[in-house]
Amino acid sequence: xxxxxxxxxxxxxxxxxxxxxxxxxxxxxxxxxxxxxxxxxxxxxxxxxxxxxxxxxxxxxxxxxxxxxxxxxxxxxxxxxxxxxxxxxxxxxxxxxxxxxxxxxxxxxxxxxxxxxxxxxxxxxxxxxxxxxxxxxxxxxxxxxxxxxxxxxxxxxxxxxxxxxxxxxxxxxxxxxxxxxxxxxxxxxxxxxxxxxxxxxxxxxxxxxxxxxxxxxxxxxxxxxxxxxxxxxxxxxxxxxxxxxxxxxxxxxxxxxxxxxxxxxxxxxxxxxxxxxxxxxxxxxxxxxxxxxxxxxxxxxxxxxxxxxxxxxxxxxxxxxxxxxxxxxxxxxxxxxxxxxxxxxxxxxxxxxxxxxxxx
Numbered sequence: 001x002x003x004x005x006x007x008x009x010x011x012x013x014x015x016x017x018x019x020x021x022x023x024x025x026x027x028x029x030x031x032x033x034x035x036x037x038x039x040x041x042x043x044x045x046x047x048x049x050x051x052x053x054x055x056x057x058x059x060x061x062x063x064x065x066x067x068x069x070x071x072x073x074x075x076x077x078x079x080x081x082x083x084x085x086x087x088x089x090x091x092x093x094x095x096x097x098x099x100x101x102x103x104x105x106x107x108x109x110x111x112x113x114x115x116x117x118x119x120x121x122x123x124x125x126x127x128x129x130x131x132x133x134x135x136x137x138x139x140x141x142x143x144x145x146x147x148x149x150x151x152x153x154x155x156x157x158x159x160x161x162x163x164x165x166x167x168x169x170x171x172x173x174x175x176x177x178x179x180x181x182x183x184x185x186x187x188x189x190x191x192x193x194x195x196x197x198x199x200x201x202x203x204x205x206x207x208x209x210x211x212x213x214x215x216x217x218x219x220x221x222x223x224x225x226x227x228x229x230x231x232x233x234x235x236x237x238x239x240x241x242x243x244x245x246x247x248x249x250x251x252x253x254x255x256x257x258x259x260x261x262x263x264x265x266x267x268x269x270x271x272x273x274x275x276x277x278x279x280x281x282x283x284x285x286x287x288x289x290x291x292x293x294x295x296x297x298x299x300x301x302x303x304x305x306x307x308x309x310x311x312x313x314x315x316x317x318x319x320x321x322x323x324x325x326x327x328x329x330x331x332x333x334x335x336x337x338x339x340x341x342x343x344x345x346x347x348x349x350x351x352x353x354x355x356x357x358x359x360x
Contacts, residue, residue, distance in 0.1 A: 013316035017152055017178070019237045020045035020053045020307045022097075023286040023299045026184050026241030028062035031072070035060060035083050037305065038097075045307045046091040052152060053307075054239040055097030056286075057109070057160050057184035063282070064247045069135040070353035073102040081112060081120075088114040094152055097239070098125070098159050098182040100136055105358065107136040107350075111159050111182045113148050121148035123157035127165060129185075130342035134250045134349030145171045153177035153314050156234075160185055161338065164220045166328050169228045174320040178234055178312070184241035184282065185221050189214040191280035193249070195272045207263035213334040220330065221285040227326045230293030233319030235312035240286045242301050244279065251345040252276030258341070288312065291319070 022041045024034070038059055045053045057063070060080040061072050074080050080099050088095040094115055101110035101124075109125035109132070123146035124139035145168065148155040156176040160183040162168050172179065193201045204211045221238070229236040249255065252273035260266040287298040288310040296310035 015153075015314050015316075016311050017314055018049045018051050018309065018311045019235075019288055020048070020050035020309050021237050021239040021286050021288055021297075021299075022053060022055050022059075022307045023240060023242050023303065024056050024059055024305050025243045026056070026063040026186075026245050026282050027243055028064045028066070028068070031060050031079060034062065035080065039083075039087060041305060041307055042087055042093075042095060043091065045309065046093050048307075048309055050093060050307075050309060052094045052180075052237070053096070054180055054182060054237050055095070056239045056241045057098045057111075057182045058100060059097045059182075059239075059241075060099050063184045063186065063241050063245060065131045065134065065250055066248050067349070067353060069100060070357060073100045073107050073357075075102050084112060084114050085118055085120070088116050089118060092116045094150060096157075096180060096182065105354065107354075108139060109136045109159055111157050113150070113155065113157065113180070115150055119150075121146055121150075121155075121157070123159065125159035125162060126168060127161050127339055128343060129161035130338050131250050131346050133343035134346035135353065137350065147172070147175055154318070155180050157181075159183070161220075163225055163228070164328055164330060164335075164338075166228065166325055169232060170325055173232060174318055176232070176234055177314040177318060179229060179232065179236040181225070181236065181238040183221060183238055183285075185217050185285075186245065186278075186280050187217060187283050188278070188280060189217060191278050194246075194277045194279065195269060196275045197272060199269065201269070205263075207259040207261075207266065209262055209333055210259060210337065212331060213337060216330050216334045217283055220328075221283045224326075224328060225285070226289055226293040226295065229289045229291070231321050231323070231325050233291050233315075233321065235291050235314070236289045238285060238287055238289075240284065241282045242284060242286070242299075242304060244281045246277055246279040249276040249278050250349045254345055255342075291315070
């Protein structure tokens with residue numbers, strides 16, 4: 001989908017930029033398979049005129065909470081970063097996406113951006129969402145948000161759940177021409193939680209605290225991004241995963257015990273909870289947004305593996321917000337669960353994975 005021409009494109013003070021947001025199936029698959037799929041989509045985007053192509057979060061592995069993730073981390077010398085650098089050079093584009101990156105015995109969810117000449121910029125996810133903390137840690141450098149100073153313009157970078165934190169958006173105010181987001185958000189509000197005996201629970205059945213967060217992820221990756229983009233006064237692009245996933249849930253037993261504090265009926269599920277699985281669709285918000293918050297191009301889930309394409313306008317001077325920043329609109333409980341409680345449960349999964357890696 002291509003956006004309509006903007007009358008500002010004829011003005012001398014500024015420039016246009018054609019962007020592609022790639023949507024890939026979120027189900028895990030071998031890296032060789034996923035890179036081949038990504039190469040097809042990136043090549044088609046470049047042939048359609050895209051100068052900047054953005055891939056989803058963990059595009060090289062797919063999205064899961066499986067301990068298999070510990071075996072799939074890579075270094076900057078690994079196959080994924082090497083592939084990104086080579087494709088950007090061959091196609092003459094700027095290419096971005098995130099992967100689980102190993103550095104000094106720690107794993108980060110790192111969004112990389114490669115220029116055609118081989119230059120690279122890196123942003124590490126600040127807020128691993130919930131169970132993700134079992135597989136990578138938070139960035140250590142929140143005070144140093146990445147502004148990629150490229151030939152296309154100055155680009156701000158965020159990864160998935162980071163977009164729910166308004167102070168991160170505020171850190172980019174007046175500093176960037178464009179915001180770039182790599183995401184793969186599961187629609188946990190609409191998920192089913194499966195036990196090995198065949199029982200199944202929905203979010204509304206997991207207790208009042210968890211149920212109070214229902215719909216939060218749909219707001220975050222939908223309206224919230226549009227609102228923050230309009231407040232910054234710069235365009236934004238977000239690439240996401242698609243499809244339906246089924247994944248293990250780390251530390252299901254303490255999770256169910258915690259939920260049972262407000263919903264005692266859940267106690268009967270505790271013995272089987274360490275084999276808990278979740279199935280859900282991904283949030284379908286693969287899109288490109290202009291500097292007023294208007295969505296120029298968006299993919300639906302039924303579009304499958306494809307790309308959204310639009311031309312955005314980058315102003316000649318970096319805009320500064322002219323009004324108060326919109327609040328996130330999320331309840332505090334959503335942050336408590338996503339940033340504190342679930343990551344606290346999952347940390348031991350990360351530590352054990354790191355020990356196994358160090359032991360060979």
